[in-house]
Amino acid sequence: MEDRKEVQNLKLRIKYFGFSLVIGTFRAVSKFSFKFENIKELVSRCYYYFKIWLLMSKNSFIVMLEQKKLFFLFLLGKVLRFGFFILFLVFLVKGTENLAGYNSNQVIFFFLTFNLVDIVSQFLFREVYRFRPLLVSGDFDLVMTKPMNALFRVLMGGADVIDFITIPPLLIVLAIVGGGLNPNFFQIFSYLIFIINSLMIAAAFHILVLAFGIITLEIDHVIWIYRDLTNLGRFPVDIYRQPIQGILTYLIPVGIMMTFPVKAMLGLISSWGILFSFSLGILMVILSIKLWNRALKSYTSASS
């Protein structure tokens, strides 16, 4: 009886937290007012940054492709790791019949979705892994003097060609396995929107790592903690016991990033869940940018 009361209390607290979060997000978003006459300028700015991104990505690809043997070894390693894990899942679910109520196709789709979010975010934000040398050498000064946003440069300045190559086959496998789940148009649409939300949360995490890096010069370990945490989303978060499941869903939103897109595709997310997830995604991006701006003020350009 008391256990039931505790669970109800916990649910109420989570709902209250979620409600506050949604309200907070609306307040934060309302501060960013757009003027319609500026939309043209916004589009031209986006195009300007897209051209810069293409140029920086091209340079990054050339550097990586220069070391063909290394490139081949890493590509082979990533493909093997992916293949081994899929094999493991197939045999695991075959032997156990289901995992937390999901059948083998669904479990594989969870894993593929985890890979999609993980690989796309690594492809886009690989430059974060190279931020520390820029900071400790003082070369970050040179980034800030250029006529572009410094955050954009250190966040997206070095797309990873290995991840880029692995994305198309992954999308094909996702389409094949996802097709087997017989989703309707709305479910596919929800899935795609949730993937965008996951990438927004991933971007926010990477920006937080960069900001933390400026303040403490500690980047490598923090980014690996983030990677380890997101790895907990290889399987649906339903496998974890409470309160770990709650923490992974709402506090460290691995569940929202990796599990919710598939749940949306399977029609298992309530409208409240959708509202909460997107509010959290938007709020995390806003807060991470605010923290980045604050961290920039504490940058002392030491050693340059």
Add this chain to the structure above:
Amino acid sequence: MFQIFLVFFLWDTIFANSQRIVFGYDRQKMLTYIFGLIIVRALVLSSKANEVGGDISRGDIINLLLKPISYVKYWLTRDLSSKGINLIFAVFETILLYFILRPDFFLQGNILLLLSFATSIVLAILIYFLLLFTIGLVPFWVPESAWGISFLMLVVVEFLSGALFPLDILPVSVQSIINFTPFPYLLFFPLQIYLGKVGTLIMLRGIGVSFLWLGVLWLLMRSVWFKGLKSYQAYGR
């Protein structure tokens, strides 16, 4: 530590019904396998020999070649000392996780099995050292491959040694192919001995195969090492 969380809860979900037996494991033995991995990994897979490749490709190897010490023994010593440090952390980690997760443990009481377990661990440590050391010699010919080849090796070892899941969940045909490689003798086989899941004959055969791999890898390492030394030019030094 997070990976242990993932694997623990994965099997915890599968064994939600504590009477269930899956792939020949009951809940207690599977969770012992997962927790045993922390200690055995710290002993076997924590290794300094994965830095040999970088040492060669950067040219730092010449500093040690000029000293009156054996390069192989130098790395073996570093390897063993790093295992000592890792073991301390692993024990601390296991105690912490035990209090958080409160799993059922299977304690092996058979002295013979415990001695065989210890023997298989010693063999696994030496096999892994020789594997990493031999792979680390590739930069004698392809200097830029040091990092990539270590990564590839780690991926293969992670899956084929049983670090992520017990290998007996795989079909028997796949298992018999893997058993021809040295990888299952690194983690999976020692843990099988501890859990008492192998008969005396299979245990002796496994230890024999480990000795065989040790000999093969020792000869391979020596051959590659001497060939590498002959081709090494220490340019830029």
